[in-house]
Amino acid sequence: MSRPDELPPxxxxxxxxxxxxxxxxxxxxxxxxxxxxxxxxxxxxxxxAIVVPSGALAVAGAFRDGxxxxxxxxxxxxxxxxxxxxxxxxxxxxxxxxYPWALxxxxxxxxxxxxxxGRLQNGRIGRLENGSFRAFERDAPGACSDLRRxxxxxxxxxxxxxxxxxxxxxxxxxxxxxxxxxxxxxxxKTHAFGSxxxxxxxxxxxxxxxxxxxxxxxxxTVPDP
Amino acid sequence: MRCWYRGMRPRWRxxxxxxxxxxxxxxxxxxxxxxxEFYATNVERLLGFxxxxxxxxxxxxxxxxxxxxxxxxxxxxxxxxxxxxxxxxLFAIGRSQLxxxxxxxxxxxxxLARLQITLPELDEQISEQVGQxxxxxxxxxxVGAAIASLPMEQAYAVEQRVVLERSxxxxxxxxxxxxxxxxxxxxRGLRALxxxxxxVAVGERAR
Numbered sequence: 001m002s003r004p005d006e007l008p009p010x011x012x013x014x015x016x017x018x019x020x021x022x023x024x025x026x027x028x029x030x031x032x033x034x035x036x037x038x039x040x041x042x043x044x045x046x047x048x049a050i051v052v053p054s055g056a057l058a059v060a061g062a063f064r065d066g067x068x069x070x071x072x073x074x075x076x077x078x079x080x081x082x083x084x085x086x087x088x089x090x091x092x093x094x095x096x097x098x099y100p101w102a103l104x105x106x107x108x109x110x111x112x113x114x115x116x117x118g119r120l121q122n123g124r125i126g127r128l129e130n131g132s133f134r135a136f137e138r139d140a141p142g143a144c145s146d147l148r149r150x151x152x153x154x155x156x157x158x159x160x161x162x163x164x165x166x167x168x169x170x171x172x173x174x175x176x177x178x179x180x181x182x183x184x185x186x187x188x189k190t191h192a193f194g195s196x197x198x199x200x201x202x203x204x205x206x207x208x209x210x211x212x213x214x215x216x217x218x219x220x221t222v223p224d225p
Numbered sequence: 226m227r228c229w230y231r232g233m234r235p236r237w238r239x240x241x242x243x244x245x246x247x248x249x250x251x252x253x254x255x256x257x258x259x260x261x262e263f264y265a266t267n268v269e270r271l272l273g274f275x276x277x278x279x280x281x282x283x284x285x286x287x288x289x290x291x292x293x294x295x296x297x298x299x300x301x302x303x304x305x306x307x308x309x310x311x312x313x314x315l316f317a318i319g320r321s322q323l324x325x326x327x328x329x330x331x332x333x334x335x336x337l338a339r340l341q342i343t344l345p346e347l348d349e350q351i352s353e354q355v356g357q358x359x360x361x362x363x364x365x366x367x368v369g370a371a372i373a374s375l376p377m378e379q380a381y382a383v384e385q386r387v388v389l390e391r392s393x394x395x396x397x398x399x400x401x402x403x404x405x406x407x408x409x410x411x412x413r414g415l416r417a418l419x420x421x422x423x424x425v426a427v428g429e430r431a432r
Contacts, residue, residue: 007265007268007269007358008351008354008355008357008358009354010286010344010345010351010354010355011268011272011289011355011358013345014268014286014289014290014293014342014344015261015264015265015268017340017342017343018260018261018264018293018294018297018340018342019257019258019260019261019264021294021297021340021341021342022253022257022258022260022261022297023257023258024340025257025297025298025340026255026257
């Protein structure tokens, strides 16, 4: 094998130019991957607003652990509260404001537990359009899992227009989870069905997120380290 | 939205450590600097490969550069797991470049242009550096010894051009043919000698 210091100058210079080109090609590919992810995340965020019929599962608020919101029938001019929304899961938006984030959990027709994240108002979850709240339809789709087989579920959704990433899922049988985003670790309590929710004020690549919980006496992490 | 379940490994994770057992070429897909290691391992042999077939430092250098540039662009396509497979893959690209050179008698620096890599104009000093690096005098001696096996026209062209280092224009004038014809005779002659010269080269390295 030729060591660089044995090569004639013209070949050494060629090697250095190839190295520079190699770095530039890698940087361009990384930029393109980031742009593709952002485009995909924007599409996913838009699709999250599409309504799909499914079952329902409730999520408790962050302020009263374990309490499941009971459904209140709509009365008068107020829209009915959604019995599947776990108001206890509510977390304030990093900028504050009147629309915290919360989870809706329901059981699908296929018997799987489904989870949906959105902004919370008056016991209903939805999205913000031009600053106005629009509730999701009752049959809005969620991400569904078979919690009899998967005890720790990690989901993330990014909202590129408002620079937010929602990290949520299930940790069945665990009263809290540790959410790692890059080097930052946050411990959050779980709610109904072991659900959890964290909202981060930036666009986070999914590869930077890990969740750890103690389930059945074992420390479990997803993705696998 | 991304979703993981316990036990399912994501298809791709940024920053994952590359095992050292991967070839430098394979590692260079994620670690650009590993391509330099691949280059250093193969540049001498590749340049020698072209020199044995062309005895033209400028063309050999151009082909070497273009071959590595193409390899850089296509490195994610390499599927081997051993260094000798990576070298074989590189030489396959080199042979393809050489074949194009034979048909056009010039090097198409397409990949070099895309990567914005420029080679210096070949002057006497650089030509001498390249010649010494591949031990061109030893190659000339090998050609001289093997030349008798060639058809007369090719043997003469190769001997005059490679062994005695006469220019193409001079030979063309003497033989009353175009430079293109002389180049083609030299090229065909060297191709015919290639197998013999490669064996000699391998034998010398083994000693």
